Amino acid sequence: MKLKDAQGNTLTSGGAAVAITSTLGTVSAVTDNQSGTYTATLTSPTTVGTATISATVGGAAIAQTASVQLLPGQMSTFRSTVAASDLVVRADGHSKASIFVKLKDNYDHPLPGKRVMLQATGGRSVIDQVYGLTDQDGLATFAVSNTAAENVTYFAKDEASGLALDQTVSVTFTYDQPPNIKLQADPVAPTFGSVTVTVTASVYGQFNRVSSIKWAAGSRAVTYFDKQGTEIADHRFTVQENGMYSVFVADTAGNANVSLIEVKNIVPMSGNADLASWQLTGLGGTVKFDFNPGIANYTVDVSHAVYGLKMTLTPSDVYSAVYVNGSQVTGNGMTSEYSLATGKNTFEVKVKAQNGSAKTYTLSVIRSAASTDSGSGGSDSGSDSSSGSTSPSSAANPPSQPAPSNSLAIWINNQKVSGIATLQVDANGAKSVEAVLDADTLKKVLDSLSATAKTNLTISIEDEAGKVVLRIPGKAVTLLAEKADALTLKTRQGQYRLPLAELTRKESDWTNDAEVQLTIELDKGKAISGLRDAANKGGFQLAADPVHFTVQVVRHGEKREISGFSRYVERILYLPKDFAGKASTVVVWDGKLGARPVPTKFTKVDGQQAAVIHSLTNSAYVPVSKTSNLTDIQGHWAAAEIGGMNSRMIVDGVDESRFAPEAEITRAELAALLARAMGLPKAGDQAGFRDVSETSWYSGAVTAVKAYGIMDGFGEGTFGPDRKVSRQEAIVTLVRALRLADADSAASHGAGQADLTVYADCDQIGGWASDAIRTAIDAGLVNGYGNELRPQKSLTRAETAVLIYRMLLQAGFIDG
16 A cells, blocks of 8 residues: 555655455555555455455545455366266157256356366267356256167366366166067968967167067066076077967166967877878789778789889878888879889888877789790789788889880970880879980981080970970980080970089999989979978968979989089979969979979060079979068168069068068078078088077078088188178179079179279278179179278168179079
């Protein structure tokens, strides 16, 4: 403080009685500086505000005062606070919690106008505005939300000092909805076997996942599954008995639910192992045989003219299996030919009921010796009795047969040939044709052909017959393989185009003690019952009768079937004139392995409606119809391809009505799609991957795609069935599939020529995939996304269906 006189002159001496006071804080004793100035020290209080400083001289107050602004101190990490409006918030992405950050100094004074940053220690939550400004009360408010069920801890920082507040706050985001469970039993029609229940579980929340699926017999509460229940690994379980079953699903957010399904369509298996009828058809003569279901053993005498016989065995229960000498035959259908040796021939017929019980019948056929009287012919009469033995049958080559009286002409490459084919009619009126293409006849035909290069030989048999057999003796097979690449057998039922390399690959020693038999046979009963069951379970309808295509090698009277091939073999089924649109694909039927789709192209052949089939196996083939019931593909960009592939039984939905087109596809799903698309048969051995269980739904498909070189596993001995599939990985498998199809395209002839450097992300293409991607681009299988290929992008189910559709079109396996 400086003193002046009344005229404003500064005093330069001391000695005045001066007192200094303040409205806030404390003032020390006044020091006289002996120069007309006096000083004192103001100590601030712990409150903020304005301190008014006043003074007296000799007890008289000085008119002038001074003011001191008392401000808050530095931000205190200890005193400042972080709080939340709600500690539990629904994780729906919309519900929000408010986070309150209040900055204070060491004396709890609020710090206004400070810039604060809010952060989370982890998780997927969203902070609307990361930075906030404190108001007059030192308060900054933030809003947070989440779509993941998790606990998130939030902390705040003072931007100016960079210091983080000691205090934090945790918010629990939760899904408060239980998992949704859908259960589907297969089959739903009455069945004698087991029922498989497929579980489709969905959970609420973008980042929520199913953590556990269990099942148990009976009606169970959620708490039952805390310690009990059977864990499900592949979203399905199989039951053997009718009853109520509970399925438990829990998610990672801690929610759980139980759904019930009642199975009531399992029919007890029959124990009926009786034969209802047994008929014998003699070859070369008649066979008299009267069957009595109460008699198990029979002896029948036949003349020497009877060189063989066929049987028609009908079990009392349609689901029983029938075996002749250990080999299964079709019930209620005629068997193949059994040769008869001179003397005793024994046949053991075994009927096995559904429940495993069995009954055995024996038949002894005694064929008389050839007559020594040159003027007499063989007798066609025979007799039977109720006695016999069960010794194994003795088979031999059939004796020389009388010259056929029902000879008919056939066509070989448009040349009419007579004398090598006969028409036969059995006791039931069924017609069959048998042709023998001997070496002499073949040589005459081949010599008449002008072509010097190998040709394709076509044998046409135009007569109406339910069964056509073409027999080619060994020497003719050798001659044929030298002069032709393929042999086509054409009948009223269809065509069979057999690459001759498939015969020479199977057999190398072709002499006249061996022959090949090609058979095309219309089946009006043998496979129908099993096929109908498969159709009911698979949701498709039979559109025509099955046709059997078989190739057999006969040597010394023993037949061996060639059931599989190293490459695709073409077959053609002729269809009725009004058949267009009545079938969606063709399935191959195997009594043991069931029905599976095969690549089928509907077109016209020789002016007729036809189904052109490419398959790797022999068996019975039948046109079928399946309607797509997928509802979630309507309006989707790939709806046409997905619907068509579903009708072809190649793609399935995730349930009866949903395909989930935008879901990312897994390696297991891709393997299943490729196996069905290519009509791959089930491979004999397991795939050998330690993460593919033999009981998993995809085991057969994984084994098949590995056996045919379409998909591989990983170095650690795993297949990765649940791993997502990248575009480049899928493209590699599709190019391999095209090469298996031997398509007449770039895919069959090494790497393509496409320039990958025109794509901005070409550096993301794996070296192992570059050749396949070039090939796929050249073949028109894949397109880029503008100037990108996105090779590492996960493939959706819709994209996969379209790629496989394009691949089948490129291979010529389907019609567009």
